[in-house]
Structures are given as C-alpha cells and as structure tokens.
Amino acid sequence: MPLKVLIAGAGLGGLGAAIAMARAGHDVEVFEQSKFMNEVGAAIHIAPNASRILKSWGIDFKDLQAVFCNAIKVYDNTGKLIFVPVKTDELQKKIGSEDEWLLTHRVDLHNTLRKAAANKTYVDRIKVHVASKVVSADAETAEITLGNGTKHKGDLLIGADGVHSKVVIAVAGCLPQSVxxxxxxxxxxxxxxxxxxxxxxxxxxxxxxxxxxxxxxxxxxxxxxxxxxxxxxxxxxxxxxxxxxxxxxxxxxxxxxxxxxxxxxxxxxxxxxxxxxxxxxxxxxxxxxxxDPPSKFYKGKTVLIGDAAHPMLPHQGQGGGQSFEDAAALGVLFPADTTLEDIPRRLELYNQLRYTRAVTVMFMSKVNDERRGTMMEDLRRFVPDAELPPDMFPYLWNNYVIQDAQKALAWEQRSTLAQL
Known part of the structure; x- marks a missing residue:
C-alpha cells in the first residue's frame, strides 16, 4: 500500500519532494498558500550536486532556459581581475563528475518542477492544492490545519513551508530563534x-x-x-x-x-x-x-526539508540544492513497500543522512567564503564534531545523496532482517 504523504508548501523543495515521493510510488497531496499568480524571485544556481538530482527525476533542462556556468571570476571594486577560484571543467575532472552547473531564473525552475509534477506519469499520484495555507500541524499524527479550518491527515507529513514554517513549530515545540x-x-x-x-x-x-x-x-x-x-x-x-x-x-x-x-x-x-x-x-x-535550525529534522510522523529545516542564505548558492538533496533522500528512504511501522526508523535515517551536512552548509552560507571559519563556534552548537570544509566547491559538488541514501536503506534493511 502506498503511503499518503502530505506536503506543506509547493516551493522548490516541496515540489521536489512531491516528485521524489510520487516516483517512489506514494500518493502525495501538496498544500500551497499562494495561488501561483505572482511568482517572484531572481536567478538561482543549480550546482552539480543538484543538477544530478534533477536529471534523476527526469527534469528536462531545456525547460530551465539555463546558462551553463563555466567559472567564478573575482574582481576588485574597480573591475580588475583578482583570481578565478573555480573553473567548472577543472573541478569536474578533479571530482570525476560530468554533472552541469546551471544558472537559471527561479521562476523558470519552479515552473519546470510544476510541469514535472503535473506530468501524466503522476496524474493519480500528485495533487496540488493552492490558496491552502497551513497554519498548524500535529507532528505525531501527521495532521495539518488550513487557514479555513479544514484538517487533513496523512501517514507522513513533510514540512516544506520555508523559513516562516508552521510545521517546524510542531517538530521543535516552538519557532527556533530568529538571527x-x-x-x-x-x-x-x-x-x-x-x-x-x-x-x-x-x-x-x-x-x-x-x-x-x-x-x-x-x-x-x-x-x-x-x-x-x-x-x-x-x-x-x-x-x-x-x-x-x-x-x-x-x-x-x-x-x-x-x-x-x-x-x-x-x-x-x-x-x-x-x-x-x-x-x-x-x-x-x-x-x-x-x-537557528531545530535540534533535529523530524518528530513522530513529520519531517522537515529545505528552509523549514535549515534556512539558507545566498553566500554559497545552495538554497535550492540542499532542498533537492533533502527531497531526493526521502524518495530513496521511503520505497513503495514502506510500511507505517517503518516510518520512525526511516525518519531517523533521514536525520542521520542530512542533518550534519545541511546544517554545515547553512552556517557556511551565512557569510562570505573567506569568513567561513568565523561560523564554526555557532555551527558546533548544533553539530558538536563539525569540521570546517577546506574547500567549499568540492564539498558541495561531490555529494551523491541518492547513492548515500540507498546505502543507508540497505544497511537498515539488513539490520532489521538480522533481528528477526
């Protein structure tokens, strides 16, 4: 039996999670507060750690209208070139990856995900409700309440409702401290x-x-x-x-x-x-x-992704990328044969897989790259054994969350069988 998955929020992470969970064989309902009438935003990076996920979901890059990014070049304020910290082809060779680094408009990316979610492949799997603001949630029962008072209950609730998340309150017990x-x-x-x-x-x-x-x-x-x-x-x-x-x-x-x-x-x-x-x-x-991030990304039958879990500032260009890593991990950890009894352990696996990396990227994204070291004290309040990535580009790009999640799931299933 497929799980009934509720998702609060139809932004980049919410739509990504809908696609990932539908591809895994589950029935998904997404609740979005807007009417998709006035989408806003500017351009966004899709680094290789994210572009390889989009490809795995069957996303057509032509729809993104993207520009392929060949390098970052740094200049002083007069326009004099100082240095080139990364060239895409050189780093691709170094980490053994051919995945693209794309520059696209956020609205084009969002529209592409909406198109993918509406694909006939998922016609009976994904249902998106607009003008449906989630105002509260019960983490233990995976139940949400909308602004009009109606309630919806699922087997699993995914909080993808952004930095001002209502679902994070259900998971953390309160809204984490603003910074x-x-x-x-x-x-x-x-x-x-x-x-x-x-x-x-x-x-x-x-x-x-x-x-x-x-x-x-x-x-x-x-x-x-x-x-x-x-x-x-x-x-x-x-x-x-x-x-x-x-x-x-x-x-x-x-x-x-x-x-x-x-x-x-x-x-x-x-x-x-x-x-x-x-x-x-x-x-x-x-x-x-x-x-601040919550102390963990899940509680009961509820899990957080994207900015609801780890609000990402723009210095590393990873807001969308980390939400896609979250969504991709869930799509692997909850295959079609997942039972209700499996949910708690799978959410724990998700937290083990995602918390340290996502929170590390979150803190590394708060300041300019050359000042990342100043964030370590704050980071270690949440990840005590955190280490400073020596070079953010390989750290970000050389991540294969789908394969990591597959290995984690296989390990968990072997452990379960050994206990029988």
Whole structure:
C-alpha cells in the first residue's frame, strides 16, 4: 500500500519532494498558500550536486532556459581581475563528475518542477492544492490545519513551508530563534541587450562575457553578477552591511528598493557598476535574516526539508540544492513497500543522512567564503564534531545523496532482517 504523504508548501523543495515521493510510488497531496499568480524571485544556481538530482527525476533542462556556468571570476571594486577560484571543467575532472552547473531564473525552475509534477506519469499520484495555507500541524499524527479550518491527515507529513514554517513549530515545540546577520541584499535584473546597448556598460560586459559568475568585491560588500534565461537577462545580487543603509527591510522578495540608496551603498565601486545600478529594473531589497535550525529534522510522523529545516542564505548558492538533496533522500528512504511501522526508523535515517551536512552548509552560507571559519563556534552548537570544509566547491559538488541514501536503506534493511 502506498503511503499518503502530505506536503506543506509547493516551493522548490516541496515540489521536489512531491516528485521524489510520487516516483517512489506514494500518493502525495501538496498544500500551497499562494495561488501561483505572482511568482517572484531572481536567478538561482543549480550546482552539480543538484543538477544530478534533477536529471534523476527526469527534469528536462531545456525547460530551465539555463546558462551553463563555466567559472567564478573575482574582481576588485574597480573591475580588475583578482583570481578565478573555480573553473567548472577543472573541478569536474578533479571530482570525476560530468554533472552541469546551471544558472537559471527561479521562476523558470519552479515552473519546470510544476510541469514535472503535473506530468501524466503522476496524474493519480500528485495533487496540488493552492490558496491552502497551513497554519498548524500535529507532528505525531501527521495532521495539518488550513487557514479555513479544514484538517487533513496523512501517514507522513513533510514540512516544506520555508523559513516562516508552521510545521517546524510542531517538530521543535516552538519557532527556533530568529538571527540577524546584519546584512542586506539588493537584487535586480537587467536585460543583457540593454547592458550591451549602454555606452558605459556595454564594452565592459561585452568583453567579460556571459558564461560565468562575476564577483566584484571590497572588504565588506560585493556584487555578484551572472546571466539566466538563455542569456537574455543579467542577474545582480549586491550584499552589504545592513547598518550602512539604515533601511532595515523585512526579509521578503517583495520589498522594493531605491536606486539612489543602491548607488550610495556602492559609491566606491567602478563607474561602470554604478551605471549598471542606474539601469536596474524591478529593484528589490532583501534583509538577510534567518533563524537557528531545530535540534533535529523530524518528530513522530513529520519531517522537515529545505528552509523549514535549515534556512539558507545566498553566500554559497545552495538554497535550492540542499532542498533537492533533502527531497531526493526521502524518495530513496521511503520505497513503495514502506510500511507505517517503518516510518520512525526511516525518519531517523533521514536525520542521520542530512542533518550534519545541511546544517554545515547553512552556517557556511551565512557569510562570505573567506569568513567561513568565523561560523564554526555557532555551527558546533548544533553539530558538536563539525569540521570546517577546506574547500567549499568540492564539498558541495561531490555529494551523491541518492547513492548515500540507498546505502543507508540497505544497511537498515539488513539490520532489521538480522533481528528477526
């Protein structure tokens, strides 16, 4: 008998979990608070640890309209190249992987997952309810209550309802403590044709090219610039100390930004980058607020994934990737023959497989890469034996969560048989 799986949230992680659990043979109902009428966001990385998962789910990369990322190049604030920390082909050879590093628009990725979830293969397996906000949950019984008062009960509840999760309260007993990073981010998109047509930005960016990430940095602020949507849009992420702009915006994709404020915060950057800021379209200001992770990712018949479990800030570009690793692990650990009696042990296996890695990536994502070591004291409050990854790129990319979950499941099944 397939399990009845409820999922709170139809973001990237929630849809990924729906696909993974349906592929495993279970019946899935997803409850999403929005109506999918006003999807927002900017560009997103899909590093090889995530792209290999999407391929395993049968995702068509053509739908992503992605740009293949060939490198990261770091410059000073004047535009002088400092170093190239990673070249994709070299790192692929080093770790023995041919999986792609993709740059795509978050909306394109979300639409691709929605399309996959609606595929005729899953027509009787996945049901998505929109305008269905989960306001509370019972972790022990896998029951949720919606904003209209209706209740739904499953065999397994997956909390994929983001940083402001209601399901995490059911798992942790309270909402984990909010944490200010004292960082703000301006985000905006500019059509690449507009960049190239501009007499100031055109020659510079035309020479740099649009096949990698360009990072312009000073001691305490940086601009990360990369293409998406088949190379037609340029995505700009500008991270800086929050106390320097005095704006204190809430952590929301919908908070509008002001170009004059953007120019003031980045006044010491190249005039070319200032001009790029002047031609910004749909400028947003996002406060990099987060919260602590719970002490574990499960309780009773309920499990957390994505930002509900480990809110991810953008410094490592792993928010989507870690949610896909979570979803992929669940899809393996809950095969079609899973019984109700198996659920507690399988959730414990999930926690063993995911907690240390996901929480480590979470803390490594709070600050610029060169400052990762400053996060170790905080990380060890949750993972006492945590070690600082010497190089984040191999650590992130060289992860095969599906194979790891298969090994963990095989070990658990052998142990169970040995006890009979």
């Amino acid at each position: 200010s990073t004292k960082q703000n981010t301006f985000r905006f998109l500019v059509p690449i044709d507009k960049v190239l047509a501009n007499p100031i930005t055109g020659p510079f960016f035309g020479n740099l090219g649009f096949d990698c990430q360009h990072v312009f940095t000073t001691r305490d602020r940086r601009m990360v610039i990369y293409p998406c949507r088949k190379g037609t849009l340029l995505n700009i992420v500008a991270v800086h100390p929050a106390e320097n702009d005095g704006l204190g915006s809430e952590s929301s994709w919908l908070a509008g930004g002001n170009v004059d404020d953007l120019l003031e915060v980045y006044k010491d950057f190249s005039p070319i980058l200032s001009e790029l800021c002047r031609i910004a379209e749909d400028l947003k200001l996002w406060s990099l607020a987060t919260r």
